[in-house]
Each structure stands twice: as structure tokens, then as C-alpha cells.
Amino acid sequence: VTQVTTYVRRIAALLFAALLTLPIGAEGSLEYAVKATYLLKFTRFVVWPQSTMAASSGTFNICILGPDPFGKTLSQVISGEGVDGRKIAIRRLDREPQPGACQLLYVGEHQERSRIASEPGRGVLTVGEGTDFVRNGGMIGFVVENRRVTFDINWRAAEASGLKLSSGLLTVAKTVIR
Amino acid sequence: LLLPIVSVHTPRPAGDFSDPDALKRRSLEELAQTEVTTSSKEPGRAFDPPSAATSIPETLRRAPGVELAGIDTNHSSSGIRGIGARLTRPAALVGIRRTGYAQLT
Numbered sequence: 001v002t003q004v005t006t007y008v009r010r011i012a013a014l015l016f017a018a019l020l021t022l023p024i025g026a027e028g029s030l031e032y033a034v035k036a037t038y039l040l041k042f043t044r045f046v047v048w049p050q051s052t053m054a055a056s057s058g059t060f061n062i063c064i065l066g067p068d069p070f071g072k073t074l075s076q077v078i079s080g081e082g083v084d085g086r087k088i089a090i091r092r093l094d095r096e097p098q099p100g101a102c103q104l105l106y107v108g109e110h111q112e113r114s115r116i117a118s119e120p121g122r123g124v125l126t127v128g129e130g131t132d133f134v135r136n137g138g139m140i141g142f143v144v145e146n147r148r149v150t151f152d153i154n155w156r157a158a159e160a161s162g163l164k165l166s167s168g169l170l171t172v173a174k175t176v177i178r
Numbered sequence: 179l180l181l182p183i184v185s186v187h188t189p190r191p192a193g194d195f196s197d198p199d200a201l202k203r204r205s206l207e208e209l210a211q212t213e214v215t216t217s218s219k220e221p222g223r224a225f226d227p228p229s230a231a232t233s234i235p236e237t238l239r240r241a242p243g244v245e246l247a248g249i250d251t252n253h254s255s256s257g258i259r260g261i262g263a264r265l266t267r268p269a270a271l272v273g274i275r276r277t278g279y280a281q282l283t
Contacts, residue, residue: 031214037201038209045206076198147213172206 014070029071034141034149036074039104039127042140045169048103048163051124059089063097065116066108097124107138123162134177139163143174150174 039062041140053060060083064070078125083103091097099121107117107128118137120126124178126139133141134154139161141152153173158165170176204212 033198033201034209034212034214037198037204038206040202041206041209073198077202079198144214147215148210149212149214150210168206172210 001124015056029073031144031149032070033073033077036070036077037087038149038151039074039106040077040081040088042125043088043104043126045166046125047164048084048125049123049168052100052103052162053084053086058086060084060086060104061089061090061091061102062104062106063093063102064106064108065093065095065097066110066113068092069108087139107133118157120161125158125161125163131175134175140173145174153177 043060046072047060062074062078064074068074074090078090081088085147091102093102097120097176102120102124104125104127105116105124107113110116114136117128117133119125127142128138128140129142131141131143131152134152134157137154137157139154139158141154143150143152151173152175153170154177155165155170156177201209201212
């Protein structure tokens with residue numbers, strides 16, 4: 001009986017030790033869970049030109065260029081959601097998207113990120129990381145500051161691409177380039 | 179004395195927003211106010227203290243008003259707000275606690 005007790009205790013101790021080494025709340029992914037939620041929210045504050053909506057194959061495509069930092073969170077967030085009656089779909093890309101393939105393009109780590117972000121094609125909302133993203137021609141750049149995720153907007157680039165950003169989006173943005 | 183040790187455990191941000199539905203219910207403004215990292219500013223593990231203090235003496239050295247100086251491996255000089263004590267290692271901690279309580283009265 002004592003042997004069994006010792007055995008059980010050892011397992012309990014091991015489980016406890018394993019529990020302690022788990023990342024607390026996985027803050028890294030909480031950051032991207034918030035960013036994934038933003039991607040969905042952005043679609044509620046942007047009007048896409050009719051031409052680009054017609055070009056897509058019946059779905060509203062959120063494309064991720066480069067390694068996907070969102071993991072499962074983005075698919076959980078967009079589950080059951082749509083834009084203008086179209087179901088949202090996620091496309092993961094390792095090269096520049098074909099014209100009309102994406103309505104929203106998240107530009108992740110990619111060697112040609114600057115070029116692709118600055119000339120994404122008409123009606124493609126580009127989202128990326130950092131204040132430099134919008135300065136280099138991207139439209140919405142996530143900024144992590146004071147432990148919170150906010151974003152900068154390049155309104156001029158969005159207008160040039162035929163996208164209409166609502167004032168509700170612009171007022172929440174940290175910086176707006178006009 | 180226990181306070182600095184307790185604070186070594188990284189606190190979770192208030193509320194559990196890692197649930198996608200809970201996040202989706204938040205407005206843009208509320209999302210912009212959602213804390214995504216702890217005070218360490220880096221995703222942490224339970225045993226990584228936010229202040230990078232890894233031992234009790236190290237934690238004490240970082241506490242305001244506490245002086246701690248090692249004389250050799252077995253003797254340390256410690257003091258709280260000017261009241262010092264030169265003691266062997268186990269006694270030093272007891273000494274600090276006593277001086278600490280004395281200061282409170």
C-alpha cells in the first residue's frame with residue numbers, strides 16, 4: 001500500500017511540476033487573439049469597391065502572407081462570420097497573391113513585404129505590424145504599446161486603393177496618415 | 179518578508195479574454211484597452227519572476243529600504259532602513275523579519 005501511495009504521490013508531483021512550467025495564459029497568443037479579432041472588426045468599418053467583391057469566388061478572403069502568427073485563433077474568430085453576405089475564408093500564402101484573390105491581406109514576415117504592402121492591387125486592405133508598416137505604404141499597422149494592441153492607419157493609401165474607411169475606425173487609430 | 183516572494187508569481191491580466199467569443203463581443207475601443215502582456219512585458223513562465231530576481235537575497239536587495247551585503251558565503255550583513263545586523267545565513271533572514279516587524283510598531 002505504501003508503495004502505491006509513493007507512486008501516486010510521484011505522479012501528482014510530476015503533474016504539478018508540468019503545470020507550473022506551462023506559459024501563464026499564453027500571453028503571446030493573447031496578443032494575436034486580439035489582433036485576429038481586430039482583423040474581423042476591421043471588415044465592419046471598411047467598404048470594399050464592388051469590383052473587388054465581385055472578383056472573389058463567393059467568399060470574403062482574409063489572406064496571410066508568410067508564416068501564420070495567429071494559429072487557431074483566427075479561424076475561431078471568423079467561424080460563422082461573414083462580410084456582405086459572404087462567408088469569410090482564410091488563405092495562407094507564401095507568395096504574392098493573384099489579383100482579386102484577397103480582400104484583406106495580412107502581410108507577415110516576407111522578404112518582399114514592403115513592396116507587396118505598398119502595391120497590393122485595387123481594393124485590398126493591407127494589415128501589418130509596426131509603425132513603419134503604414135509609413136511604407138501599408139494601410140493598417142498594429143502597434144503594441146503599454147501592453148495594449150492599437151493600430152496606425154494610412155488613410156491616403158486606403159483611399160487610393162478604392163477602400164472607404166469609416167470614421168469609427170479612424171477615431172480609434174493611434175495615428176492617421178492623411 | 180513573504181510579500182516579495184509572493185509577488186514573484188506573475189499575475190494574470192484581469193478577466194479571461196483569450197476566449198475568442200469574449201474578445202469578439204468587445205468594441206474596437208475596448209480591444210484597444212485590452213492588456214495582452216504582463217508587467218514583465220514578455221510572455222512568461224510561472225517560475226520566471228517579472229523582476230528577474232532569482233533568489234530570496236536578490237529579491238530583498240530589490241525591495242526598497244532593505245540593505246543586503248554578503249560578507250562571505252556564510253555571513254551576510256543585512257538591514258532595513260538603517261538598522262543593520264551581521265549574521266550567519268539562516269539567522270540573517272530571521273533577523274530581517276524581526277527588524278521589519280520592529281519597524282512596523
